[in-house]
Amino acid sequence: MKQKITIKTIAKELGVSTSTVSKALKDSHEIGKETKDKIQAFANHYNYKPNSLALQLRNQKTKVIGVILPKIVHHFFSTVIMGIESYANEKGYHIMVCFSNEDYQKEVETLRVLSNGSVDGLIVSIANETLENKDFSHFIDLVEEDIPLVLFDRVVDDILCDKIVVDDVGAGYKATKYLIDIGCQKIGLITTPDHVSVGALRRLGYEKALIESYIKTDKNLIIKIDEKQDIKKQIEQLFEQNIDGVFAVNEIYAANAMRIAKEKGLNIPNDISIIGFTDGLISEYSSPSITTIAQHGFTMGRQAVELLIERIENEQEVFNPKKIVISSDLKLRESTKPSS
Amino acid sequence: MKQKITIKTIAKELGVSTSTVSKALKDSHEIGKETKDKIQAFANHYNYKPNSLALQLRNQKTKVIGVILPKIVHHFFSTVIMGIESYANEKGYHIMVCFSNEDYQKEVETLRVLSNGSVDGLIVSIANETLENKDFSHFIDLVEEDIPLVLFDRVVDDILCDKIVVDDVGAGYKATKYLIDIGCQKIGLITTPDHVSVGALRRLGYEKALIESYIKTDKNLIIKIDEKQDIKKQIEQLFEQNIDGVFAVNEIYAANAMRIAKEKGLNIPNDISIIGFTDGLISEYSSPSITTIAQHGFTMGRQAVELLIERIENEQEVFNPKKIVISSDLKLRESTKPSS
Numbered sequence: 001m002k003q004k005i006t007i008k009t010i011a012k013e014l015g016v017s018t019s020t021v022s023k024a025l026k027d028s029h030e031i032g033k034e035t036k037d038k039i040q041a042f043a044n045h046y047n048y049k050p051n052s053l054a055l056q057l058r059n060q061k062t063k064v065i066g067v068i069l070p071k072i073v074h075h076f077f078s079t080v081i082m083g084i085e086s087y088a089n090e091k092g093y094h095i096m097v098c099f100s101n102e103d104y105q106k107e108v109e110t111l112r113v114l115s116n117g118s119v120d121g122l123i124v125s126i127a128n129e130t131l132e133n134k135d136f137s138h139f140i141d142l143v144e145e146d147i148p149l150v151l152f153d154r155v156v157d158d159i160l161c162d163k164i165v166v167d168d169v170g171a172g173y174k175a176t177k178y179l180i181d182i183g184c185q186k187i188g189l190i191t192t193p194d195h196v197s198v199g200a201l202r203r204l205g206y207e208k209a210l211i212e213s214y215i216k217t218d219k220n221l222i223i224k225i226d227e228k229q230d231i232k233k234q235i236e237q238l239f240e241q242n243i244d245g246v247f248a249v250n251e252i253y254a255a256n257a258m259r260i261a262k263e264k265g266l267n268i269p270n271d272i273s274i275i276g277f278t279d280g281l282i283s284e285y286s287s288p289s290i291t292t293i294a295q296h297g298f299t300m301g302r303q304a305v306e307l308l309i310e311r312i313e314n315e316q317e318v319f320n321p322k323k324i325v326i327s328s329d330l331k332l333r334e335s336t337k338p339s340s
Numbered sequence: 341m342k343q344k345i346t347i348k349t350i351a352k353e354l355g356v357s358t359s360t361v362s363k364a365l366k367d368s369h370e371i372g373k374e375t376k377d378k379i380q381a382f383a384n385h386y387n388y389k390p391n392s393l394a395l396q397l398r399n400q401k402t403k404v405i406g407v408i409l410p411k412i413v414h415h416f417f418s419t420v421i422m423g424i425e426s427y428a429n430e431k432g433y434h435i436m437v438c439f440s441n442e443d444y445q446k447e448v449e450t451l452r453v454l455s456n457g458s459v460d461g462l463i464v465s466i467a468n469e470t471l472e473n474k475d476f477s478h479f480i481d482l483v484e485e486d487i488p489l490v491l492f493d494r495v496v497d498d499i500l501c502d503k504i505v506v507d508d509v510g511a512g513y514k515a516t517k518y519l520i521d522i523g524c525q526k527i528g529l530i531t532t533p534d535h536v537s538v539g540a541l542r543r544l545g546y547e548k549a550l551i552e553s554y555i556k557t558d559k560n561l562i563i564k565i566d567e568k569q570d571i572k573k574q575i576e577q578l579f580e581q582n583i584d585g586v587f588a589v590n591e592i593y594a595a596n597a598m599r600i601a602k603e604k605g606l607n608i609p610n611d612i613s614i615i616g617f618t619d620g621l622i623s624e625y626s627s628p629s630i631t632t633i634a635q636h637g638f639t640m641g642r643q644a645v646e647l648l649i650e651r652i653e654n655e656q657e658v659f660n661p662k663k664i665v666i667s668s669d670l671k672l673r674e675s676t677k678p679s680s
Contacts, residue, residue, distance in 0.1 A: 064458075072422055072425075073415065073422075075413065078413040079413070082412055082413075085412075085441070089446075094438065094449070094450065095438065096437065097437040098434065098436055099421070110434065113404065113434050255621075255625040262627065281595075282625045285595040285599075285626055286626065287599075287626065
């Protein structure tokens with residue numbers, strides 16, 4: 001690398017002290033306007049950049065927020081990032097996004113890299129493998145070191161920190177209740193394995209709606225998708241059960257269910273009604289378009305970063321972790337019969 | 341924050357020198373096994389973490405690569421990240437992703453934050469507003485400071501650095517040629533304003549294919565989308581021209597064209613054939629599914645980070661910027677007639 005211009009060089013060139021240069025560059029009122037202008041002009045001319053690492057060592061604030069997401073291609077997480085960005089920018093923070101790829105080891109490492117002084121705080125949604133392992137010590141260590149942390153969407157009780165979650169039980173209930181109300185009698189559920197907390201909660205909502213309507217839960221109607229295997233093949237089994245309604249806990253499962261229904265010559269929504277989760281582009285551009293649970297990812301992101309910045313900027317306060325529950329809406333489209 | 345344990349504390353507690361502790365923690369062969377074990381056990385017990393900022397100040401290598409993308413929700417960019425991740429992980433690098441949101445000012449700031457010592461190098465696709473402004477001084481400064489930079493997809497000649505691009509002219513040609521070959525006679529082009537380099541190049545390919553087949557380019561058949569306005573309304577104008585083929589330079593434009601065609605009662609592909617760009621989930625899950633140009637984002641990402649790491653690790657070499665052109669494929673699906 002080329003030699004960079006430093007505060008020392010500037011001081012020497014202009015015959016002032018380094019502390020004068022430093023103060024002038026911070027626009028301090030202690031330095032007279034003329035001197036300040038001269039120093040700033042000189043620094044600009046030679047493209048002076050403060051050595052951010054040295055600065056950080058001194059005050060340990062980076063004004064950067066780290067975000068760790070489990071997946072790269074995912075509409076819901078993208079909307080959460082947009083929410084985080086919108087509030088962070090207003091408050092003068094930058095965000096850096098890293099991905100765990102649902103992998104425990106990668107999550108541990110990423111957490112280590114980011115918590116080593118690069119960021120002031122972290123916003124994380126936990127990787128599936130970590131949820132399956134139930135080893136949360138990397139998060140617990142972080143909390144013990146008082147590094148501000150907010151978990152969202154996929155959270156666990158073992159980690160004592162602020163959390164933002166969707167009302168997943170309520171969402172599962174809302175979707176299933178709607179299917180019952182429009183006359184569906186055999187409603188299939190396409191969900192995740194039990195260790196994925198959001199899938200398990202949405203299933204609770206599904207069961208709650210069935211019980212309320214005196215419909216017995218039929219285990220054959222519940223498919224827990226193993227994403228390492230062919231998703232479509234697993235969903236095809238469900239269609240052997242003569243179902244007339246489907247609630248899928250994400251967009252990809254819903255789109256696959258729709259494709260299978262079409263291949264079987266079923267009319268959507270007359271023969272079968274389908275509800276998905278996550279109001280993404282697939283749901284919007286499919287035909288028929290897919291009725292879905294909208295999770296308000298943007299709002300979640302904004303709230304998450306709001307809590308985090310509050311934590312970062314009020315270090316001294318007594319720590320009472322908050323949990324904010326965001327309710328979700330059913331967005332009616334063409335894949336379900338209209339309510340009568 | 342709680343008091344962190346330092347090398348000094350460890351040295352004092354164990355009655356050894358700080359340099360012994362430092363070497364032991366780096367697993368140096370200069371220190372005997374017994375001492376090393378003792379020091380490492382002590383450090384682990386008290387959850388010692390090296391102060392990465394101090395370390396970085398010393399060796400100026402972070403093993404982190406910064407990536408700046410123009411958009412958050414975008415399938416192509418997501419696949420590029422996956423490609424970057426795959427090779428970076430193999431080489432022991434972490435990646436941090438930031439977003440310019442197509443905004444010039446945000447791009448300038450993000451570049452400043454990342455280039456201040458947080459990363460060893462940068463991979464960037466330029467924001468639309470920057471391309472429109474034609475002010476690339478923030479990139480040129482970076483290159484002058486010898487900070488390794490690789491541009492991909494949206495690149496400009498003014499910046500002297502490594503570049504990875506899709507053969508956009510070739511892709512536009514391939515798509516249009518296919519439409520001509522299956523018998524389309526009035527082919528509409530849905531593209532970006534001219535300042536977006538990739539749109540302009542794909543248009544060149546479109547025109548090249550028409551000229552070769554002795555078809556006169558008709559300006560009324562070319563729509564340049566202003567994304568700040570209603571996209572669908574702008575595309576609707578095109579359908580007043582009795583077109584029988586459409587080439588759209590991205591997935592969203594193609595999905596909108598398909599929706600309009602359906603609303604007008606046109607049969608796809610018999611009345612009109614549609615080709616999009618970017619092999620994303622919308623193209624895959626639409627019905628009919630959309631024939632598209634696959635850009636091989638994964639390959640682009642891998643190649644970009646390969647070039648970057650080469651630059652980072654061989655600082656002393658003479659700098660000859662490389663430009664790698666990745667060719668793209670036409671992925672045939674249901675929205676186009678089969679070739680005869």
